[in-house]
Amino acid sequence: MWEHNLWLMHYDTTNTLDLWSNQIGDVGAQSLADALQRNKTLTELYLGNNKIGDIGAQSLADALQRNKSLTTLNLWDNQIGDTGSQSLGDALRYNKTLIELNLGRNQIGDVGAQSLGIALQHNKSLTTLILGANQIGDTGAQFLGDALQHNT
Template identity: 45%
Template sequence: MTDGKAVSAILRFRDYTNNCLRLDFYGMGDNLIELLSSVLQRNQTIQHISLITNKIGDRGAQVLASLIKDSKMLISLDLRSNHIGDQGANYLADALINNTTLTTLKLRGNEIGPSGTKYLIDAQKNRTVSPC
């Protein structure tokens, strides 16, 4: 898809009231993830985000990590089949440590190697989980 279609799809979600956002196969790269993140920061209803098969790299993962870190609503994030590497996994792992709402993070089909996998495993072990 073209960037124009992706931007149009993202902007439709500013006032979105459903709890699930699917933007799969849009070919979105890191720049469009920044736009998506700014829109999602203003929308507190979305609990599930699916961004399968886009072009999200480490910088996009960093942007999404900031969103995860601050989110009180997000339950699941599906980032399968993107271009996230070890550095992106590190950003996501750092965000997971203190986030108590995200229960599902799908990363299959990315470029995460052994060190990125270790970051994520360690983050899972050290997560702060709210009893409520």
């Protein structure tokens, strides 16, 4: 199964890959990230509810810095915390194609929200950032609010 999916990402003209609600985890996310770095056609990747943690998010963030085709990345309902969201925030500073990032229902707190807020100040392509059902408090909300004032 994995070999087939990775083959699709390398050689096919597939635009959307939906792996919603599987058991991918960090190791699977790393494999997908490796393929994503070389893929030129995939525009939508759905990895919701896959037990992906900070390590998997870091790998996907590395791929985002190099990938030029992905417009939607859905990581809803995983186990991504502040470390993973910091990596994704760093990647958003360089990525110019991602339009939608769904990080809802993870474990992101104020530190992760701060990193994402800083990224929003630099990234002008992202139009949708979903952060519902995380652990963001007043401080994180303040960082995001400040970022929105500079994201015009």
